[in-house]
Amino acid sequence: MSSEGKVDCGRRRLLVATAAAGGVAGIATVVPFVASMLPSERAKSAGAPVEVDISKLVPGQMMTVEWRGKPVWIINRTPEMIESLKKVTEKISDPKSEKEQQPEYCKNETRSIKPAIMVVVGICTHLGCSPSEKFKTGAESGVDPEWAGGFLCPCHGSTFDLAGRVYKGKPAPINLEVPQHMYLSDARILIGEDKKGA
Numbered sequence: 267m268s269s270e271g272k273v274d275c276g277r278r279r280l281l282v283a284t285a286a287a288g289g290v291a292g293i294a295t296v297v298p299f300v301a302s303m304l305p306s307e308r309a310k311s312a313g314a315p316v317e318v319d320i321s322k323l324v325p326g327q328m329m330t331v332e333w334r335g336k337p338v339w340i341i342n343r344t345p346e347m348i349e350s351l352k353k354v355t356e357k358i359s360d361p362k363s364e365k366e367q368q369p370e371y372c373k374n375e376t377r378s379i380k381p382a383i384m385v386v387v388g389i390c391t392h393l394g395c396s397p398s399e400k401f402k403t404g405a406e407s408g409v410d411p412e413w414a415g416g417f418l419c420p421c422h423g424s425t426f427d428l429a430g431r432v433y434k435g436k437p438a439p440i441n442l443e444v445p446q447h448m449y450l451s452d453a454r455i456l457i458g459e460d461k462k463g464a
């Protein structure tokens with residue numbers, strides 16, 4: 267222990283000495299790096315698009331990325347999950363998403379560009395809580411014995427299906443938001459932009 271401590275101290279002295287000896291050259295290498303980071307951070311907070319690699323997202327899984335300070339969920343739905351959307355349609359308040367603004371290319375049965383991949387903002391449209399993932403079905407879900415999978419908002423009980431559509435009789439007035447997005451390739455999605463150069 268004590269011998270390790272001596273080694274550390276020695277290294278620390280060596281680093282300090284190197285930095286001091288480096289002088290102006292040392293600063294010159296650091297400043298451009300910091301400067302190049304700043305616009306990127308500013309751009310992010312201003313809402314710059316976010317590129318996401320979904321190559322490791324296997325069916326049945328979801329991932330969360332941040333865009334404009336909001337959580338965006340990307341869900342790779344299994345064929346069963348997609349099939350569940352048809353089964354719950356009658357229980358959904360606005361099955362065709364006619365009440366809210368959303369990209370034209372998501373005005374379809376799955377609310378998505380590709381049937382399997384759902385991209386949706388993970389913020390409840392009632393008062394902004396974060397709904398919990400409830401992918402287990404039936405009684406095991408703890409939501410409802412007939413639960414087909416989806417999301418439950420812990421604040422006031424709004425429930426959403428696997429396309430982010432809100433169930434009838436819940437406090438959330440509209441479905442979860444589908445953000446603008448586009449595919450750069452099969453494995454890469456750009457969130458926040460839906461056509462090149464937009």
Ligand code: FES
Pocket residue numbers: 390391392393394395419420421422423424437438
């Ligand atoms: S904030 Fe989600 S139900 Fe109220």
